[in-house]
Amino acid sequence: MSQVLFRTDGRTGALFCVALCTVDWRYGAYALGGAALGTAIARLLGTTRERAGSGLDGLNPALFALGCAALLGPARPATALLAAAGCVVVTIATVALSRLLSVWRLPALTAPFCLAATALATAAPAFERLRPPPGGTAALAAAPAALPPDATAQAFFHTIAQILFLDRWYAGALLLAALFLANRTAGWVACAGSAAGVLTAWALGAPAARVADGTLSCNAVLTALALCGALLPATPATLPYALLGAVTATAVTPAVAALAGGHAFTWPFVLTTLAFLLAARSFSRLTASRGRRRGNPLAVRRRLRLPSAP
Template sequence: MTDAVGAGGAAGGAVPPPRLREFAAAVLRGQGQVTFLPSAAAGGVFCLALTAAGWEYGLYGLAGTAVGTVTARLLGAERDRVSLGLEGFNACLTALGLAAVLGPHHLSTALLALAGCVVVTVVTAAAGNLLGPLGLPSLTLPFCLTASAAAAAAPGFRRVWHQGGTPAALPRPAAGPTALGAEDLARGFLSGFAQIFLAPQWYVGALLLLGLLVASRRAAAVACLGNAAGIATAWALGAPAAGIAGGMAGYNAVLVALALCGVFLPARAATLAYALLGAAAATAAGPAVAALLAPSGVPVFTWPFVLTTLVFLAAARSFPRLGGS
């Protein structure tokens, strides 16, 4: 399950020691695990994509993943989980979420993100212990819980609340006309990948799609189909064109499609159809979640993905053709 690393290492100073290489690989896999990919190569491309969104976000994402990985290791988490990046991806998203909500340029944001990455590691263990006996994964639930709590509490603390940070970087519902042009579709498709990491830029999404292709062409294909299903659903329901062009219709759909076809359910025709149904459901659920969270000022984050995937995975046990157990 883990990449073997030689115990001897190289004598030359140019080659990092084995433990450092192992840690670096685990951190990169942690970034890849945001899209269920235990791939250091994909994680490296994702890190590049975040840096393209802004060097601060690249730093927050990488440092957050590293803090989560170190915390889990120090607390004695299973070595395979740490090595595969399963203890890093929620911390990565937590750091990015807090940077987006509070603004990345403040020392208080960096300190709170550091604390959040430690806390989310504990929340990850708690969520795993609660959902594990039910046969359900925790997904990004730890990130959603931690980041939502921090975002809701932040306005009450003057030393961490700086006029709302940079809300434009967060997934939020849009208003306006529904007419959708070719440029809106193209931008929306690519931005749908970018919004997984809370970034709105289409070119960031293009790099993230490249990372998916580097790790798994099958996963990239499923992600593209899920993205398309999300956009089609949003358009059919009359979602504002600005929201679709900003990636709001795609990012939850991408994650749901990946989870339900090839990760937690086998990859085959029946599960692909089921996954695309889930992708459509998550897209439709997005505005409902946004409305519920609006009074608290908490962004949507990946709540639609988490809730939809848990429901569809629980239901899959009743459908033998899906391979649910």
């Protein structure tokens, strides 16, 4: 679960599950079950113990299972069966995409989840047992009719919470606290990414409700974390670069959502991050590392020989 925000920390993952359960315990169950199933399938098929232990095999299945609960409703038996079957497919897709992108030394990120979730959102209305309930994900991402006085603070935390399909500000605060527990630098980068995303959505004239609920800016947090500390070193040079990526991810979210059938998921994060990683290879100041730090996922990635910028 902690790999959702590029961490390899059991305490952080546990707090992420608690944040889900504060909204609905079934969301926590779906996410944790997806992570466990994906990891078990990967181990059964022969992945290394080190990779499985890092959580990389459970990341995309966990997001897909949670997405099923968010899109289709967690109470229906068909949702649970589809989530379980989808987790197996997503696990295999993760390996396939990782091998494909390794040719360019790029990570798969959450692209396997995005592919499966987009297919689900597109196909579900055609099947009666899978058809989303009236209002779609309104229970999870309902926006207020107008911005309250504390809208800025709410939007800041909603942006973080929407990474896990949640719209409760306290869930976002708990996710942020868990990230600070794992790595303070990552926590501050997430704060900067959230602020950049909210300000971008507001500056571009997005509807007040969309700014407040965080759905337009949640990809900004993931992009900032990826480009400053996770996939590129956390340095004074990479922070502005990461924030530019956060702004870009927010700006392209409506277009991506329109192309993906109305749900952007984490496509803006995936596409923006991959493009910025490719560009970073031409800028030596962005790829110069200050060395390994405790809790830095770069160390895990090197041990696992995952794609990295040169």
